[in-house]
Amino acid sequence: MSTTPVIQMKDIVLNYGALTVLHGISVDFNEGEFFALLGPSGCGKTSLLRIMAGFADPTSGQMLLDGKDLIGIPARRRPVNMMFQSYALFPHLSVEQNVRYGLEMARLPADEIRQRVGAILETTHLTDYARRKPNQLSGGQRQRVALARALVMRPRVLLLDEPLGALDKKLREVMQLELKRLQHEMGITFIIVTHDQEEALVMADRIALMRAGQIEQIGTPAELYEMPVSRFVADFVGKTNFFEGVASGGKVSVAGLGELTSTLPASGAVAYSIRPERICVAPAKNDAFENCFQGVIEEVAYHGQDQHILVRLAGQTEPTIARVGAQQPGTRDIGVGAPVWLGWNGADARVLTR
Amino acid sequence: MKSRATNFLLILPGAAWLGVFLLLPCSLVLAYAFMTRGVYGGVVPTFSLDNFVRVFDAVYIEIFLTSARIALLAALVSLVIGYPAAYAISRLPGTWQLPALFFVILPFWSNYLIRTYAWIVLLNRTGVINEGLRGLGIIDAPLDILYTESAIVVGLVYNYLPFVILSVFSSIQRLNPEVLEASEDLGAAPWRTFLRVTLPLTMPGVVAGGVFVFVLSIGNFITPNLLGGGQVKMVGNVIYDQFTSARDWPFGAALSLSLIAIMMVLLVIQTTLSHRIRKIEKVEA
Structure with a gap:
C-alpha cells in the first residue's frame, strides 16, 4: 500500500440551514487502502460520503481527487462510485442489466461491456443469477449485485454506505472477508461508512472515528484500540x-x-x-x-x-x-x-x- | 370465530348498498339487453339477440370508434400535462406538497356541470380565448373551437386531470430516491435517468391514471352534450337518446353492456400490469 492520496479533504464544512453537520473535516484517503469512517448515527459520516459521491456540496472547504478540484463536478462525471445502504438496485432490470447500466451510460463498445460484465459477475459469484430480477434474490445476493454494479465501473474510489447493515450476523462475517478480498484483488480504494466498530476493526487499514461532525482520531485499527486519544475513542472502539x-x-x-x-x-x-x-x-x-x-x-x-x-x-x-x-x-x-x-x-x- | 362475525357486520351496509343500487340496476340492464322493444316503447320479455347485432351496425361501430378516439386523446393529453405536474409537485419541499395537491383537487369542489358551462364561456366565438387571441393580433377571425371534438377533449382533460396527477404523484412518491441517485452515480444524465428508471418505475401510476381518464371519458355524456353541442356524438349520448327520445330501452341496455365490457377489459389489464410491477418493486430488505 502506497501513501499517495487519492482524495484529499481540507476543512470541509457542511451546514443544513442553521445546523452544522460537518465542522471542518480534513483527511487524506490513500491509494489502494481500505478506509473506514466509523461513528455513531448522526456523526456526519454519511454526509461526508455523499459529499465525495457528489450528492451534496460542502458549504466550504476543499476536496481534491488525484490533485484536481472535485467540488462542482456532478456525481455522474466523478470517477467515484457508491454502493448504497438500500443497495438501490433497479427493480425492473435483471442482475445483468443492472450491472451493465453504468457501462451503457458511458457508451462503451458492446464487446467491452459484455466482457467486463461477464468478468465482474464471475468475481462476485453471480453468473448463475444474471437473468434474475432483484426481487428473486436473497439479501446477500442483492448486496453482491450492488457491489458488482459499482465495481464494474472500475472507479478510483468505491464508497460503501453501511454495506453490510442489512445482512444477518453470519453472512456479515463472510462478507467482511469477501469485501477485503475484492478490494485486494481489484486494488481500488474502498471508503466504507459503518457504525459497527468490530466491522471497522476487521476490515479497515485505517479508521477515522467521527463524533458530532468532527474527526476524533485517525489511525490503524491497532492504534485506535491500543492508543485511544480520548474517552470517546476508548469507549467506542472495543x-x-x-x-x-x-x-x-x-x-x-x-x-x-x-x-x-x-x-x-x-x-x-x-x-x-x-x-x-x-x-x-x-x-x-x-x-x-x-x-x-x-x-x-x-x-x-x-x-x-x-x-x-x-x-x-x-x-x-x-x-x-x-x-x-x-x-x-x-x-x-x-x-x-x-x-x-x-x-x-x-x-x-x-x-x-x- | 368472533372476528368473522364482526367482519360480516361491518361489510353488511356496504354490501347492501351495492346490491340495491349497483347489482340490481345492472341485472336489469343485463336482462333488458336480451329482450325486445314494445310497439309503444315498453320492454317486451321476448328473448332476442337483435340488440347486439345492431350494436355491430356500422353506424354504431363508428360512434364507438369516435368515442374511443376522443377518450384516448383525452387520456394522452391528461398524461402529457399531468405527469410533469405530478413530478414537479413531488420535487417540492415536503411542506408545499400538500397545499399543491389541495389546489389540484380544488375544482372538484364545484359542480361538474357548472365547470363545463364555464368552458362554453371560454371557448365560444366571442369567448375569452377568441377575444384574447384577437386582442393580441394572433388571429383575425374567431376560431370555431366550441362544438368540436377538440372542445370535448378540452372539457374531459380539464375534468379528469386531477386523477392523473394524483395517481402519477403517488407512483413517484413510492420511488426509492437512492435508486435515482444510483443512476446518476453510474453516469446517467437526468433525462436518461428519467427514461431508463423513473418512467418505467412509475408506469403503474401512468397506466392507472390513463385508464381512469379513458374509462370515464368513453362513457361520458354531459361533456360531449354541452361542448359537442350535438355536432359530435359519443356512445354516452346515443345511450341517453335510446333511454329518452328513442324509447328503445333494450337497445340502450345492449349499448351500455358493450361499453361496460370494454371498460372491464381495460381495468383488468391495468390491474394485472400494476400488480406485476408492484411485485417487482418489492426488493426492500
Missing part, C-alpha cells in the same frame, strides 16, 4: 473500564480505591482506562501485577470462547469488567458473590485527559 481520578506523574489517584499506576505521565483530572482482557482474575493476590485490588463478583456473562466477569471494587459505582478465557484453568470455580483479586500492569493502561 470495551473498556474507566476510573475517574486525578493524575500526577505516573500515578492516578481514584477516590475510594487508591492509586493506580501507569507509564504515561499526566496531570489533572483524567480517565484511567484499562481493557477487560488486560485484567487478570485470581482467587489470591498476585504480586506480579503492579495494580492489585480485591472485589466481589457481581455477575458472570458466558460468551462461549470467553466470559466477562463483573467485579465490584471498593468505592466504585460501576462494576469492573474482566475478560477471562473460558478454558483458562481455575475459572470454572468462579461464581457470583465470591471475593476475587484483579490485577493488571500500568503499561497496559491508558490515561486520557479528554
Whole structure:
C-alpha cells in the first residue's frame, strides 16, 4: 500500500440551514487502502460520503481527487462510485442489466461491456443469477449485485454506505472477508461508512472515528484500540473500564480505591482506562501485577470462547469488567458473590485527559 | 370465530348498498339487453339477440370508434400535462406538497356541470380565448373551437386531470430516491435517468391514471352534450337518446353492456400490469 492520496479533504464544512453537520473535516484517503469512517448515527459520516459521491456540496472547504478540484463536478462525471445502504438496485432490470447500466451510460463498445460484465459477475459469484430480477434474490445476493454494479465501473474510489447493515450476523462475517478480498484483488480504494466498530476493526487499514461532525482520531485499527486519544475513542472502539481520578506523574489517584499506576505521565483530572482482557482474575493476590485490588463478583456473562466477569471494587459505582478465557484453568470455580483479586500492569493502561 | 362475525357486520351496509343500487340496476340492464322493444316503447320479455347485432351496425361501430378516439386523446393529453405536474409537485419541499395537491383537487369542489358551462364561456366565438387571441393580433377571425371534438377533449382533460396527477404523484412518491441517485452515480444524465428508471418505475401510476381518464371519458355524456353541442356524438349520448327520445330501452341496455365490457377489459389489464410491477418493486430488505 502506497501513501499517495487519492482524495484529499481540507476543512470541509457542511451546514443544513442553521445546523452544522460537518465542522471542518480534513483527511487524506490513500491509494489502494481500505478506509473506514466509523461513528455513531448522526456523526456526519454519511454526509461526508455523499459529499465525495457528489450528492451534496460542502458549504466550504476543499476536496481534491488525484490533485484536481472535485467540488462542482456532478456525481455522474466523478470517477467515484457508491454502493448504497438500500443497495438501490433497479427493480425492473435483471442482475445483468443492472450491472451493465453504468457501462451503457458511458457508451462503451458492446464487446467491452459484455466482457467486463461477464468478468465482474464471475468475481462476485453471480453468473448463475444474471437473468434474475432483484426481487428473486436473497439479501446477500442483492448486496453482491450492488457491489458488482459499482465495481464494474472500475472507479478510483468505491464508497460503501453501511454495506453490510442489512445482512444477518453470519453472512456479515463472510462478507467482511469477501469485501477485503475484492478490494485486494481489484486494488481500488474502498471508503466504507459503518457504525459497527468490530466491522471497522476487521476490515479497515485505517479508521477515522467521527463524533458530532468532527474527526476524533485517525489511525490503524491497532492504534485506535491500543492508543485511544480520548474517552470517546476508548469507549467506542472495543470495551473498556474507566476510573475517574486525578493524575500526577505516573500515578492516578481514584477516590475510594487508591492509586493506580501507569507509564504515561499526566496531570489533572483524567480517565484511567484499562481493557477487560488486560485484567487478570485470581482467587489470591498476585504480586506480579503492579495494580492489585480485591472485589466481589457481581455477575458472570458466558460468551462461549470467553466470559466477562463483573467485579465490584471498593468505592466504585460501576462494576469492573474482566475478560477471562473460558478454558483458562481455575475459572470454572468462579461464581457470583465470591471475593476475587484483579490485577493488571500500568503499561497496559491508558490515561486520557479528554 | 368472533372476528368473522364482526367482519360480516361491518361489510353488511356496504354490501347492501351495492346490491340495491349497483347489482340490481345492472341485472336489469343485463336482462333488458336480451329482450325486445314494445310497439309503444315498453320492454317486451321476448328473448332476442337483435340488440347486439345492431350494436355491430356500422353506424354504431363508428360512434364507438369516435368515442374511443376522443377518450384516448383525452387520456394522452391528461398524461402529457399531468405527469410533469405530478413530478414537479413531488420535487417540492415536503411542506408545499400538500397545499399543491389541495389546489389540484380544488375544482372538484364545484359542480361538474357548472365547470363545463364555464368552458362554453371560454371557448365560444366571442369567448375569452377568441377575444384574447384577437386582442393580441394572433388571429383575425374567431376560431370555431366550441362544438368540436377538440372542445370535448378540452372539457374531459380539464375534468379528469386531477386523477392523473394524483395517481402519477403517488407512483413517484413510492420511488426509492437512492435508486435515482444510483443512476446518476453510474453516469446517467437526468433525462436518461428519467427514461431508463423513473418512467418505467412509475408506469403503474401512468397506466392507472390513463385508464381512469379513458374509462370515464368513453362513457361520458354531459361533456360531449354541452361542448359537442350535438355536432359530435359519443356512445354516452346515443345511450341517453335510446333511454329518452328513442324509447328503445333494450337497445340502450345492449349499448351500455358493450361499453361496460370494454371498460372491464381495460381495468383488468391495468390491474394485472400494476400488480406485476408492484411485485417487482418489492426488493426492500
